[in-house]
Amino acid sequence: MNNNLIVVIGPTAIGKTNLSIKLAKHFNCEIVSADSRQFFKEMDIGTAPPSKEELDQATHHFIQHKSIHDVYNVGDFEKDALKKLDTLFANHKYAVLVGGSGLYVDAVTRGLDYFPEIDVNIREKLQLEYQNKGILHLQEQLKVLDPEYYATVDLQNTHRVMRAIEVSMSSGKPYSSFITSSKKTRPFNVIKIGITADREIIYNRINQRVDIMVEKGLTEEAESLYTHRKLNALNTVGYKEIFNYLDNEWELDFAISEIKKNTRRFAKRQLTWFRKDETIQWFDYLENIDNVIDHITQNTL
Known part of the structure; x- marks a missing residue:
């Protein structure tokens, strides 16, 4: 090499x-x-x-x-x-x-x-929450579910915030635990x-x-x-x-x-x-x- x-x-x-x-x-x-x-x-x-x-x-x-x-x-x-x-x-x-x-x-x-499979119902629920309550609501969820990733992710990037939440909720483990x-x-x-x-x-x-x-x-x-x-x-x-x-x-x-x-x-x-x-x-x-x-x-x- x-x-x-x-x-x-x-x-x-x-x-x-x-x-x-x-x-x-x-x-x-x-x-x-x-x-x-x-x-x-x-x-x-x-x-x-x-x-x-x-x-x-x-x-x-x-x-x-x-x-x-x-x-x-x-x-x-x-x-x-x-x-x-x-x-x-x-x-x-x-x-x-x-x-x-x-x-x-x-x-x-x-x-x-590599991340676990996502529960489709959780993804749809988060989409509705975003539409009705906005990004700040999702940011607060992420802060509770995975404070480590919350400290580093671009909190204005809705896609990444939602991705972290859905992985955390689907797996029962923080999103950051899958980052090796x-x-x-x-x-x-x-x-x-x-x-x-x-x-x-x-x-x-x-x-x-x-x-x-x-x-x-x-x-x-x-x-x-x-x-x-x-x-x-x-x-x-x-x-x-x-x-x-x-x-x-x-x-x-x-x-x-x-x-x-x-x-x-x-x-x-x-x-x-x-x-x-x-x-x-x-x-x-x-x-x-x-x-x-x-x-x-x-x-x-």
Whole structure:
């Protein structure tokens, strides 16, 4: 085994795209995105995908390759990403995997865990509860059933919250108990690079990114997607808040402030997830690129 997968992870807005492009250029390889929000082509502003200029600097895969109307989950991504990596490693010694979706990164590097069958009646009951009582009701259920997973999951992601509850209720065991530390064998060496910064810096970068999204037309983009707002892909930070504005439930300024707040909370959960992984080598977001390259080279097979 002499293939090496460089994994670039960290909280949202920290600079993962910029670093991954620099590494792809240095190691003459291509980039596989593991950012599940950036899979969907209709969500061009609110998910902050790489710009055209960034995409031109290095070949990217799994950026806006799906429609919000497609059914696409982490299991599908695991299969697709591994198949793509097989192709990339046929011509290159390196590949870069980049993203802030911890579950999707783990699917590629470690493999997915297997969960028990779900009671259909429980799933239908949860769907009704969500429709009648909203996401906060589900969040409170999860907090009771599985406080460990509650502390790390994106609580605004209805699909993941409901999935954890239905597994917990169907099995009688916390969802997190099915997430194991066992690792599937992969035909490549994994080198994990984490980017971080002081909390105030991370939060400031998030606030600035949201302001840029709004300037680019986030409100108008959400309005164009409004009729599809019940789709799972759109049940995410940045769109949900603007939909509340479009429903005349919130003022626009308040909706934008909620996007910033919920994105900051998401970043905190991202770091909680990643910091459980002792194989990650962390670097400050301003670290000299040469030091990152030296670390990768020293851990290359």
